[in-house]
Amino acid sequence: MNKENENRIPEKSAKSSGSKKKKYINKAIFKAVKTFFLSLFVIAILGTAMGIGMIKGIIDNAPDVDVDSIIPLGYATTVYNASGQVTDTLVMAGSNREEATYDELPQVLIDAFVAIEDSRFWKHNGIDTRAILRAVTGVVTGNSSSGGGSTITQQLIKNNVFNGGRERSFGEKVERKIQEMYLAVKLEKQMDKKLILTNYLNTINLGSNSLGVKVAARRYFGKDVSDLTLSEATVIAGITKGPTKYNPITGQEANAERRKIILQYMYEQGYITKAQQEEALADDVYSRIQNVNTLTKEKNSPYSYFTDALISQVTSTFINELGYTETQAHNLLYSGGLSIYTTQDPSLQQIVDSEVNNPENYPDTKYSLEYRLTVTDSEKNTHNYSEKDINKYHTEVLRDGFNGLYQSEEAARADAESYKASVVKDGDTIVGESVKTILEPQVSFVLMDQKTGAVKAISGGRGEKTSSLSLNRATDTTRQPGSTFKVISAFAPALDTSGDTLATTYYDAEYSIGDKTFQNWYEKQGYLGWSSIRDGIIYSMNIVALKTLMETVTPRVGVQYATDFGITTLTDQDYNASLALGGLTKGVTNLELTGAFATIANQGVYTKPVFFTKIVDHNGKTLLDNTSLQNHRVIKDSTAFLLTDAMAASTENNRKFASSGISVNSTSTRAHLDNMSVAGKSGTTSKSIDVWFVGFTPYYTAGVWAGCDENQPLTDNGGTSFHKDIWRKIMTKVSEGSEDIGFPVPDSVEAAVVCRKSGKLPIAGVCDHDPRGDATYTEYFAKGTVPTEVCDHHTTVTVCRDSGLLPTPNCPTTTKVALIVPSGQSDTDDSQYAAPSATCTIHGGGTFNSDAPTLDENNDAGVGLAPKSNTNHPVVFPNQNNNVSVGVAPGDSVGVPPTKPNQKNGKTKKQTSETSQAETTAPAIKTSPPTSADEDSDILHGPGVNMPKNNSSPAGPGTSISTEGPDGPVAPILVGPGE
Numbered sequence: 001m002n003k004e005n006e007n008r009i010p011e012k013s014a015k016s017s018g019s020k021k022k023k024y025i026n027k028a029i030f031k032a033v034k035t036f037f038l039s040l041f042v043i044a045i046l047g048t049a050m051g052i053g054m055i056k057g058i059i060d061n062a063p064d065v066d067v068d069s070i071i072p073l074g075y076a077t078t079v080y081n082a083s084g085q086v087t088d089t090l091v092m093a094g095s096n097r098e099e100a101t102y103d104e105l106p107q108v109l110i111d112a113f114v115a116i117e118d119s120r121f122w123k124h125n126g127i128d129t130r131a132i133l134r135a136v137t138g139v140v141t142g143n144s145s146s147g148g149g150s151t152i153t154q155q156l157i158k159n160n161v162f163n164g165g166r167e168r169s170f171g172e173k174v175e176r177k178i179q180e181m182y183l184a185v186k187l188e189k190q191m192d193k194k195l196i197l198t199n200y201l202n203t204i205n206l207g208s209n210s211l212g213v214k215v216a217a218r219r220y221f222g223k224d225v226s227d228l229t230l231s232e233a234t235v236i237a238g239i240t241k242g243p244t245k246y247n248p249i250t251g252q253e254a255n256a257e258r259r260k261i262i263l264q265y266m267y268e269q270g271y272i273t274k275a276q277q278e279e280a281l282a283d284d285v286y287s288r289i290q291n292v293n294t295l296t297k298e299k300n301s302p303y304s305y306f307t308d309a310l311i312s313q314v315t316s317t318f319i320n321e322l323g324y325t326e327t328q329a330h331n332l333l334y335s336g337g338l339s340i341y342t343t344q345d346p347s348l349q350q351i352v353d354s355e356v357n358n359p360e361n362y363p364d365t366k367y368s369l370e371y372r373l374t375v376t377d378s379e380k381n382t383h384n385y386s387e388k389d390i391n392k393y394h395t396e397v398l399r400d401g402f403n404g405l406y407q408s409e410e411a412a413r414a415d416a417e418s419y420k421a422s423v424v425k426d427g428d429t430i431v432g433e434s435v436k437t438i439l440e441p442q443v444s445f446v447l448m449d450q451k452t453g454a455v456k457a458i459s460g461g462r463g464e465k466t467s468s469l470s471l472n473r474a475t476d477t478t479r480q481p482g483s484t485f486k487v488i489s490a491f492a493p494a495l496d497t498s499g500d501t502l503a504t505t506y507y508d509a510e511y512s513i514g515d516k517t518f519q520n521w522y523e524k525q526g527y528l529g530w531s532s533i534r535d536g537i538i539y540s541m542n543i544v545a546l547k548t549l550m551e552t553v554t555p556r557v558g559v560q561y562a563t564d565f566g567i568t569t570l571t572d573q574d575y576n577a578s579l580a581l582g583g584l585t586k587g588v589t590n591l592e593l594t595g596a597f598a599t600i601a602n603q604g605v606y607t608k609p610v611f612f613t614k615i616v617d618h619n620g621k622t623l624l625d626n627t628s629l630q631n632h633r634v635i636k637d638s639t640a641f642l643l644t645d646a647m648a649a650s651t652e653n654n655r656k657f658a659s660s661g662i663s664v665n666s667t668s669t670r671a672h673l674d675n676m677s678v679a680g681k682s683g684t685t686s687k688s689i690d691v692w693f694v695g696f697t698p699y700y701t702a703g704v705w706a707g708c709d710e711n712q713p714l715t716d717n718g719g720t721s722f723h724k725d726i727w728r729k730i731m732t733k734v735s736e737g738s739e740d741i742g743f744p745v746p747d748s749v750e751a752a753v754v755c756r757k758s759g760k761l762p763i764a765g766v767c768d769h770d771p772r773g774d775a776t777y778t779e780y781f782a783k784g785t786v787p788t789e790v791c792d793h794h795t796t797v798t799v800c801r802d803s804g805l806l807p808t809p810n811c812p813t814t815t816k817v818a819l820i821v822p823s824g825q826s827d828t829d830d831s832q833y834a835a836p837s838a839t840c841t842i843h844g845g846g847t848f849n850s851d852a853p854t855l856d857e858n859n860d861a862g863v864g865l866a867p868k869s870n871t872n873h874p875v876v877f878p879n880q881n882n883n884v885s886v887g888v889a890p891g892d893s894v895g896v897p898p899t900k901p902n903q904k905n906g907k908t909k910k911q912t913s914e915t916s917q918a919e920t921t922a923p924a925i926k927t928s929p930p931t932s933a934d935e936d937s938d939i940l941h942g943p944g945v946n947m948p949k950n951n952s953s954p955a956g957p958g959t960s961i962s963t964e965g966p967d968g969p970v971a972p973i974l975v976g977p978g979e
């Protein structure tokens with residue numbers, strides 16, 4: 001005691017006494033006034049309530065409380081799949097739950113909990129009026145740090161009596177609170193304080209599957225609870241506030257902050273001296289925490305990925321919708337005797353599991369290591385090691401360029417052994433060691449019913465699952481979504497709200513924002529000029545997606561749509577151009593991305609992906625019911641259909657309309673199903689670290705992700721296409737026996753023939769005589785959005801027949817179709833067909849005749865184009881049968897009627913949106929090796945350029961084209977067709 005006073009005095013006298021005295025007086029007056037008003041407030045509330053007999057009614061309704069009911073119920077929870085079979089039984093972690101007696105509890109541990117949770121525990125009668133007042137103050141002043149006002153007795157009741165049911169409204173919460181207080185007082189009369197505290201400490205959730213202090217002491221410090229030091233006891237007491245956030249392994253910083261507060265409270269409340277407080281603070285306690293879980297010997301087979309995801313969703317629903325605490329939710333789930341009816345379809349789950357785990361589906365298999373080693377040296381210091389230390393050993397000591405992947409399981413284990421030999425010294429004790437090898441590359445798969453949101457099957461990874469609640473790559477891991485996000489953040493909002501149609505064109509040319517230059521995945525094929533949103537989807541065109549987002553949609557609207565599609569992981573740093581390409585700060589989970597595409601599959605209505613339909617409590621009362629869907633409309637049904645139709649075309653063999661020799665093909669043909677209509681979008685991130693395909697049939701939506709856990713590029717580890725094969729194999733089996741009903745065209749959609757280079761009405765004889773072939777096609781439009789303007793990207797120009805340049809008065813002339821392209825842009829496939837700007841020098845010069853390049857007179861009737869005159873460029877037949885070469889003689893020029901969407905039995909097959917071209921007879925204008933369509937890598941140079949949220953459309957320097965009309969800068973001297 002003396003020592004304590006000695007310690008306190010210098011601290012107090014350290015402050016200046018004059019101003020301090022004044023402060024004290026002010027404080028005292030303030031406190032008195034505050035207490036007075038608060039008392040008035042409380043009396044007023046209580047008085048009113050009493051007056052109408054409310055409190056009595058509430059108390060009469062309070063559940064019975066006795067000693068038995070505050071001890072965990074101990075009923076296992078049963079999990080049923082959609083076929084009614086029991087798939088799992090959830091019981092308390094380590095059903096050999098260990099309970100400590102009061103005598104086993106060290107005083108420091110008792111004091112730590114009392115000091116932080118309920119400082120007047122030993123004095124009050126179950127409720128603490130001062131704490132309640134403080135809580136009311138908190139509500140009144142909005143200062144939530146003033147505490148919840150719950151005593152340990154109340155918390156014990158709250159965590160273990162479940163009869164409260166739903167507490168959705170404020171009134172229900174107040175009612176529950178009053179009942180809780182009443183029961184706490186009642187319990188204190190029946191039960192000894194020491195027993196109350198013991199029960200409390202034996203039942204609280206202390207994270208990492210540890211219930212109660214005895215389990216926690218073993219889990220974190222490898223010792224008996226009675227041997228805990230002050231420093232260790234405060235770590236454990238610090239967890240209570242939130243077993244996840246304050247977990248001493250995964251939430252070390254938060255736990256350390258909390259521990260500081262506990263030590264301060266213990267000192268202030270006289271449990272410890274200043275010296276003890278400082279000694280504990282100086283202790284490097286976290287280095288002693290075991291990273292090996294020596295307690296949990298998995299006796300039962302671990303839960304499946306589905307059950308893991310179910311547990312996580314049920315727990316968060318209990319907390320967010322029923323107002324339970326984390327401890328309560330955990331207790332209810334594992335010992336509340338619930339029946340949980342899940343959405344899992346066992347036969348679909350079986351299909352997913354067998355394909356995900358089929359080694360033949362992976363061209364290259366390697367292994368990574370998950371390593372945990374805890375060693376105590378001769379001086380009782382604990383050392384922890386993980387695979388990160390092994391990798392560091394390779395980079396810093398061995399310097400052998402090891403990238404974290406082993407060729408075989410044996411090699412991985414041998415490396416772990418040799419690493420252990422390098423760190424364990426004579427006299428050291430190995431406390432625990434765990435060596436796991438993980439197959440790489442990894443994969444995740446989500447299969448859901450778009451109409452109900454029901455998750456039918458899920459896989460969080462390949463390879464043996466060795467523990468429950470292990471890493472679930474489908475629900476826990478966020479990954480860059482790559483090009484799949486073009487549809488979500490750019491194209492969907494463009495069609496839905498920004499006035500674009502599938503035919504709206506953007507100019508595919510070199511594109512920079514700030515000092516970032518973006519590229520296409522088909523970089524070697526050059527830029528392709530005017531390209532529609534349909535092209536952007538089918539061929540996964542980066543520049544088209546970027547310009548759509550930056551010039552039309554705006555990042556702000558793009559983020560809004562992505563959020564409406566159910567993506568919850570976007571941040572303030574995602575309001576930029578990279579949003580269009582899925583270059584996000586945090587990335588997305590497979591579950592949420594699949595949920596977003598399910599929205600498109602479900603005609604534009606988002607339904608939250610759910611793992612359960614119903615939860616019934618031990619007494620047969622329905623606790624939660626998911627059968628009434630939580631949904632909202634994100635996009636119009638017309639938008640959903642348009643996106644679906646374009647994404648369906650990307651699974652068919654299509655080749656971008658371009659010069660012969662340029663081979664840019666559909667990016668998702670490997671996901672094409674022979675037995676069912678399918679639509680979807682691929683995605684590949686920079687350096688091929690992540691690959692995706694998310695798509696749907698008329699029945700199910702599924703997303704596959706593949707990549708290495710530590711981001712090693714897939715180019716060296718199996719390639720970037722195997723995931724689409726897995727998707728196709730699974731979905732082919734899933735679709736067996738179902739009728740292909742196609743994707744029906746909604747009434748809100750109509751078809752019209754347009755020019756693919758402008759997205760506007762074609763000019764007969766011009767648009768269908770593009771130098772590369774017939775540029776007209778039939779497109780779907782939301783009703784009312786069929787263009788009314790005529791093409792402004794094609795024109796005719798009169799040139800010298802010999803030089804192809806602008807004619808002098810002496811030149812023999814001819815007329816040809818030319819492209820109108822924006823000025824000041826890089827070369828594209830279109831720009832080579834722009835009208836010439838130089839004048840012929842062959843035929844005797846002469847001055848430039850401004851009348852020379854004329855537009856043909858009869859615009860409206862279609863510009864006459866003399867057959868055989870077009871000798872410079874081949875004109876090609878549009879051809880509905882792709883990949884069939886049609887021999888075309890130069891000079892032939894026959895208009896072919898635009899194609900129409902094939903519709904039969906109300907079902908839309910692929911629209912003939914692409915025109916194949918003669919590749920053999922026509923002289924190649926550009927030749928470069930065809931680029932594999934399966935490598936649609938989105939090349940981002942550095943992080944995205946951040947844009948302010950409300951900056952509507954900051955196009956980068958040098959980009960000034962408008963997509964709204966013909967007023968973009970055009971090549972000089974050209975006269976466009978009349979408007």
Ligand SMILES: [Zn+2]
Pocket residue numbers: 755756757758762763766767775791792793794
């Ligand atoms: Zn045109």
Ligand SMILES: [Zn+2]
Pocket residue numbers: 800801802803807808810811812840841842843
């Ligand atoms: Zn000439």
